[in-house]
Amino acid sequence: MRHFSKAVFGFAECRGEAAALARALKARSAEVSVHRFPDGESLVRVPAAAKDAILYRPLHHPNPKLVEVIFALSALRANGAKRIILVAPYLPYMRQDKVFWPCEALSQKVLGTMLSRWCDVIVAVEPHLHRTRTITGVFPGRRGVAVSGALALARYFKGNGIAKDTFVLGPDEEAYRSAQPFAEALRLQWGTAVKKRRGDNKVAVRLPNAARLKGRPVLIVDDVISTGATVIAAASVAKRAGATSVAAAVVHALYDRRAAQAIKRAGIRSVVSCDGVPHPSNKVALAPDLAAAIKALR
Numbered sequence: 001m002r003h004f005s006k007a008v009f010g011f012a013e014c015r016g017e018a019a020a021l022a023r024a025l026k027a028r029s030a031e032v033s034v035h036r037f038p039d040g041e042s043l044v045r046v047p048a049a050a051k052d053a054i055l056y057r058p059l060h061h062p063n064p065k066l067v068e069v070i071f072a073l074s075a076l077r078a079n080g081a082k083r084i085i086l087v088a089p090y091l092p093y094m095r096q097d098k099v100f101w102p103c104e105a106l107s108q109k110v111l112g113t114m115l116s117r118w119c120d121v122i123v124a125v126e127p128h129l130h131r132t133r134t135i136t137g138v139f140p141g142r143r144g145v146a147v148s149g150a151l152a153l154a155r156y157f158k159g160n161g162i163a164k165d166t167f168v169l170g171p172d173e174e175a176y177r178s179a180q181p182f183a184e185a186l187r188l189q190w191g192t193a194v195k196k197r198r199g200d201n202k203v204a205v206r207l208p209n210a211a212r213l214k215g216r217p218v219l220i221v222d223d224v225i226s227t228g229a230t231v232i233a234a235a236s237v238a239k240r241a242g243a244t245s246v247a248a249a250v251v252h253a254l255y256d257r258r259a260a261q262a263i264k265r266a267g268i269r270s271v272v273s274c275d276g277v278p279h280p281s282n283k284v285a286l287a288p289d290l291a292a293a294i295k296a297l298r
């Protein structure tokens with residue numbers, strides 16, 4: 001077995017992004033191998049040992065990936081890793097941070113406790129935190145680092161140009177977390193809509209200050225597009241308010257082809273996303289932001 005002082009370990013489906021992070025950190029890169037048995041179990045093998053080990057895997061569609069990640073983390077530790085950093089650009093289960101109805105699992109706490117057992121630092125991009133105020137609060141006894149995806153998106157628009165009169169719209173009250181830093185970085189006007197979710201695919205969005213959108217291009221900025229219901233409803237109210245065009249920028253694009261078609265049909269001109277979740281809309285590489293966050297750790 002090879003021994004590295006520092007290495008980034010990725011999985012097959014995120015090979016390119018893991019290698020980009022390794023390059024940005026001037027570290028070695030290696031791929032975790034996973035053999036899937038016919039009965040659905042996974043045999044996980046890390047190809048090298050590293051004192052300073054960084055395991056990279058976006059955890060959208062998380063359930064099968066989580067088991068393999070824990071196996072990989074355990075193998076890295078058993079083979080001498082002194083510090084293990086888990087980079088999960090998309091960190092799942094952050095929204096279930098409270099028992100909303102009796103007898104539900106408190107998923108955020110369970111996940112946080114489980115990952116804390118196996119690594120020292122957890123790095124995520126724009127984690128969806130609400131009642132738990134900091135990412136470190138999710139991981140008992142460990143350090144969490146939240147990297148801003150909104151600022152990475154702003155960097156992209158700074159480089160590629162954006163009309164000065166663009167109105168940045170967060171599609172719900174919580175979206176100020178992405179919309180505000182994005183808009184401020186680009187000196188654009190911003191505001192948020194008000195959303196009521198009526199089901200997984202059903203939302204109602206209204207605009208408190210609709211007049212501000214009249215005659216201007218609107219860019220909807222959010223942390224996640226999943227079913228597309230939120231961005232579609234927000235686009236519809238923006239158009240009704242007189243927006244000249246509607247486009248979207250999102251940190252994590254979790255939506256499938258069907259949702260992409262619905263987004264197109266809704267007249268949303270384009271969607272730009274970060275590459276923390278591999279997706280056809282990816283335009284923004286997060287490797288520089290993730291590497292800077294890891295280098296800043298002491």
Ligand code: R5P
Nearest residue numbers: 223224225226227228229230
């Ligand atoms: C909600 O709290 C998030 O910020 C997103 O607005 C939401 O997850 C988007 O989901 P969907 O695309 O399914 O409406």
